[in-house]
Amino acid sequence: MKRVNAVVVGAGAAGGIVAKELATAGLSVVLLERGKWYTANDCRKDDLRNQRTTVLGNAFGPEDEGNPRVLFDPHSGPRTLLPSEGGYQNNAACVGGGTLSYGAMAWRFMPQDFRMRSIYGAPAGSSLEDWPIGYDDLEPYYEKAEYEIGVSGDYSGSPFFGPRRRQLPMAPLPPNREFQILEPAAKRLGLHPFHIPMLRNSVPYNGRGPCMRCRWCVGFACEVDAKNGSQNTVIPTALATGNCALRTECMAREVLTDDRGRVRGVAYYDANGHLEEQLSDIVIVSACAIESARLLLNSKSRLFPNGLGNRYDQVGRNLQGHHYTGAMGFFDADTYDDVGPGASIAVADYNHGTAGLCGGGMLANEFIRLPIQMVDRMPAGTPRWGLRHKQSMRSFYKRNIAVMGPTQPIPSADARVTLDPAVRDKWGMPVARISGNVHPHTFEIGLVQAQRAELWLKEAGAVSTILNAGKPTVVSAGQHQAGTCRMGIDPQASVVNRNCQIHDVDNVFVIDGSVHVTNGGFNPVLTIMAIAYLASESLVRNWKGTGFRS
Amino acid sequence: MPSSKKPKRMTRRQFVAAGTMGCAALAVGCKEGNHGNWDFLNDAQARTLTAICDQIVPEDDFPSASQAGVLTYIDKQLARHYRRHRDIYRDGLAQAGAMSRERFGQEPAALAAPQMAELTSAIEKQNRKFFDLVRSHTFEGYYGAPRHGGNRNAVSWRMLGMAEPPVNGRAQYDLRKGSA
Ligand SMILES: Cc1cc2nc3c(=O)[nH]c(=O)nc-3n(C[C@H](O)[C@H](O)[C@H](O)COP(=O)(O)OP(=O)(O)OC[C@H]3O[C@@H](n4cnc5c(N)ncnc54)[C@H](O)[C@@H]3O)c2cc1C
Ligand code: SF4
Numbered sequence: 001m002k003r004v005n006a007v008v009v010g011a012g013a014a015g016g017i018v019a020k021e022l023a024t025a026g027l028s029v030v031l032l033e034r035g036k037w038y039t040a041n042d043c044r045k046d047d048l049r050n051q052r053t054t055v056l057g058n059a060f061g062p063e064d065e066g067n068p069r070v071l072f073d074p075h076s077g078p079r080t081l082l083p084s085e086g087g088y089q090n091n092a093a094c095v096g097g098g099t100l101s102y103g104a105m106a107w108r109f110m111p112q113d114f115r116m117r118s119i120y121g122a123p124a125g126s127s128l129e130d131w132p133i134g135y136d137d138l139e140p141y142y143e144k145a146e147y148e149i150g151v152s153g154d155y156s157g158s159p160f161f162g163p164r165r166r167q168l169p170m171a172p173l174p175p176n177r178e179f180q181i182l183e184p185a186a187k188r189l190g191l192h193p194f195h196i197p198m199l200r201n202s203v204p205y206n207g208r209g210p211c212m213r214c215r216w217c218v219g220f221a222c223e224v225d226a227k228n229g230s231q232n233t234v235i236p237t238a239l240a241t242g243n244c245a246l247r248t249e250c251m252a253r254e255v256l257t258d259d260r261g262r263v264r265g266v267a268y269y270d271a272n273g274h275l276e277e278q279l280s281d282i283v284i285v286s287a288c289a290i291e292s293a294r295l296l297l298n299s300k301s302r303l304f305p306n307g308l309g310n311r312y313d314q315v316g317r318n319l320q321g322h323h324y325t326g327a328m329g330f331f332d333a334d335t336y337d338d339v340g341p342g343a344s345i346a347v348a349d350y351n352h353g354t355a356g357l358c359g360g361g362m363l364a365n366e367f368i369r370l371p372i373q374m375v376d377r378m379p380a381g382t383p384r385w386g387l388r389h390k391q392s393m394r395s396f397y398k399r400n401i402a403v404m405g406p407t408q409p410i411p412s413a414d415a416r417v418t419l420d421p422a423v424r425d426k427w428g429m430p431v432a433r434i435s436g437n438v439h440p441h442t443f444e445i446g447l448v449q450a451q452r453a454e455l456w457l458k459e460a461g462a463v464s465t466i467l468n469a470g471k472p473t474v475v476s477a478g479q480h481q482a483g484t485c486r487m488g489i490d491p492q493a494s495v496v497n498r499n500c501q502i503h504d505v506d507n508v509f510v511i512d513g514s515v516h517v518t519n520g521g522f523n524p525v526l527t528i529m530a531i532a533y534l535a536s537e538s539l540v541r542n543w544k545g546t547g548f549r550s
Numbered sequence: 551m552p553s554s555k556k557p558k559r560m561t562r563r564q565f566v567a568a569g570t571m572g573c574a575a576l577a578v579g580c581k582e583g584n585h586g587n588w589d590f591l592n593d594a595q596a597r598t599l600t601a602i603c604d605q606i607v608p609e610d611d612f613p614s615a616s617q618a619g620v621l622t623y624i625d626k627q628l629a630r631h632y633r634r635h636r637d638i639y640r641d642g643l644a645q646a647g648a649m650s651r652e653r654f655g656q657e658p659a660a661l662a663a664p665q666m667a668e669l670t671s672a673i674e675k676q677n678r679k680f681f682d683l684v685r686s687h688t689f690e691g692y693y694g695a696p697r698h699g700g701n702r703n704a705v706s707w708r709m710l711g712m713a714e715p716p717v718n719g720r721a722q723y724d725l726r727k728g729s730a
Contacts, residue, residue, distance in 0.1 A: 047695040055690055056631050056698070064631075084631075215716055338713055371693040371710055385606040385685055386667075393693075397710040 012097020015286030016230025021536030035094035043221035052219025061093030066426025072435035099229025103218035107522035152202035157194030185460035217341035316417035321477035326404030329462025336398035342368035359408035361521030589629035623691030623700030642680030
């Protein structure tokens with residue numbers, strides 16, 4: 001196999017952008033993706049098999065056969081889990097990664113989200129830190145993501161976000177009924193409601209049509225290709241340069257190093273299970289926070305006996321995602337209008353500035369709840385089964401609103417990914433073991449957020465409400481997983497520098513949610529995309545070249 | 551609920567009887583292990599499971615779990631995606647039968663409605679793992695996508711008042727006008 005300039009592992013949110021940026025700058029790139037490439041024709045809206053409700057499996061990977069993980073719960077000990085089971089903490093495994101089937105909320109973090117330690121001080125026992133970059137560094141790349149991938153929405157109702165040079169390229173979708181109910185209520189409470197920014201076409205954009213507002217959005221692929229991910233934007237652009245080869249159903253096994261401690265390529269299993277080596281000048285790991293950590297830990301050699309980038313036992317630590325809390329309100333008139341995607345309105349008044357709390361979070365109405373997703377979300381006092389449960393489904397299915405939000409997680413070094421000593425995947429590689437939890441202050445913030453959601457719903461006319469504010473025993477990383485290869489200045493307390501380059505090996509990069517120091521009170525993907533643009537740009541700028549051309 | 555205007559539907563017992571008759575009529579198709587129309591369950595297990603599922607989603611103006619195809623859904627999945635739950639089902643159904651015989655001297659399928667409700671609550675208390683599994687799978691079969699054998703004719707979706715077939719193509723822009 002020909003040597004190339006760069007191997008990118010993972011064709012998700014970040015990997016797709018990196019591949020495009022490097023390929024358009026003239027580097028030769030191999031993009032390895034363990035999953036398949038689905039198209040809009042494969043979207044099959046199946047309520048029981050998608051990336052949200054996975055009881056019959058994940059529609060967009062990984063499949064249940066041969067891909068276990070281990071979850072270590074302090075109460076029940078280690079449990080081996082299938083990708084379709086909740087504790088597995090899956091995102092997705094396909095071309096596009098999470099972006100093929102995500103809800104597509106496209107948040108910019110706030111300036112404060114990058115300076116959490118300076119603003120609040122680190123709670124005892126936490127690993128709360130500032131980022132080595134700030135909002136101003138990322139602003140141009142947020143904009144690039146908003147324009148290249150495509151975002152609709154309107155932040156103008158909220159005065160709380162950092163400055164921006166350009167408005168979003170597309171106006172928001174027209175408000176649905178929940179928006180119309182919640183907006184005046186928020187205003188009466190003195191809040192600043194606005195249209196959620198979404199990686200979704202509201203008008204024709206980038207050669208594809210607009211959203212046709214179906215019922216099945218979050219967790220599903222879009223049959224009219226109106227949802228913008230790496231699979232229908234940057235990856236096709238990368239391939240069109242002629243400099244990028246995408247290899248699907250190829251599972252990276254380890255990053256290879258030479259005797260001098262430099263990276264020389266990637267060993268991977270191809271679709272037929274054959275072990276291949278792709279040699280390269282540089283390697284970019286973009287496998288999503290849990291698998292990126294696992295790949296580095298599995299990349300052991302004489303010079304790196306504990307895995308690549310792991311000299312100081314930092315790889316896999318500070319695993320975080322989001323603790324989601326909020327409330328459901330039940331109404332005496334229909335709130336449901338069957339107009340997707342459903343999520344439409346948010347407030348960001350509570351992200352910062354509450355005395356006694358290290359941050360807060362955004363609150364928004366939820367995506368359309370499919371019937372199967374409502375069976376455990378009935379009003380207080382509803383029996384779990386039987387005639388009254390059935391009647392309650394009938395009475396309230398179309399008469400409820402859920403307001404939820406991602407609580408700013410306060411990280412802890414004990415929440416981590418390690419390699420399981422016993423369990424292997426179908427290729428014989430040690431699997432990820434997830435253990436520990438975020439700092440308990442996170443749950444205090446989450447409870448306050450849930451009460452705020454409840455207040456909003458009551459103001460909107462809810463006749464009864466239920467609070468959703470649990471206290472999980474293991475970190476909830478899942479679809480918002482981040483933090484496992486923290487970006488920082490101190491090589492003993494972080495894994496990569498501000499350019500996403502591993503501290504002690506200069507030709508390997510980690511570019512994905514892994515590098516997040518903190519995960520904000522917002523869904524993370526636009527920040528992951530912005531970092532991918534920023535890191536790619538510095539990589540290209542510093543690239544001396546080897547003269548290779550395919 | 552007044553039942554006068556209700557369309558004629560089979561009661562649970564008529565349904566089960568019809569199922570058994572179907573099996574007898576197709577005697578050649580009834581394998582040794584008593585696998586009538588099922589991929590995994592045997593007929594006795596299916597009768598007991600029907601009785602439990604129809605407590606979880608009983609019949610009223612709208613069909614019960616079994617009338618909507620929930621048994622077909624669960625049985626299919628026990629032969630496919632839910633193979634890992636077979637033991638819990640086998641043991642749980644056997645235990646449910648034993649509890650019923652002990653308390654009421656009859657199989658679950660033969661119990662009157664109040665007795666079956668009592669038995670179901672007892673199962674929920676004594677074998678929570680089994681019951682929660684059946685409960686989840688019943689809801690999946692009742693409220694989930696029809697393609698897996700449950701929610702026949704999208705009956706639960708119609709019950710909830712959802713447009714069926716769903717309304718698509720609500721884009722408010724004319725695509726023929728070209729791209730931005
Ligand atoms: C249903 C759903 C809804 C979501 N909604 C939102 C939302 O509204 N807003 C938001 O901000 N975020 C949302 N997310 C999360 C978002 O998708 C993720 O934050 C984002 O995709 C993470 O980007 P990434 O580049 O880190 O990883 P990914 O996008 O997951 O990409 C990683 C890729 O690497 C591949 N890979 C992993 N290991 C290997 C290996 N060893 N060899 C080869 N390939 C490998 C994987 O298959 C995957 O395709 C949602 C996710 C899902 C699933
Ligand atoms: S709601 Fe819109 S963007 Fe989402 S899947 Fe449906 S048509 Fe596509």
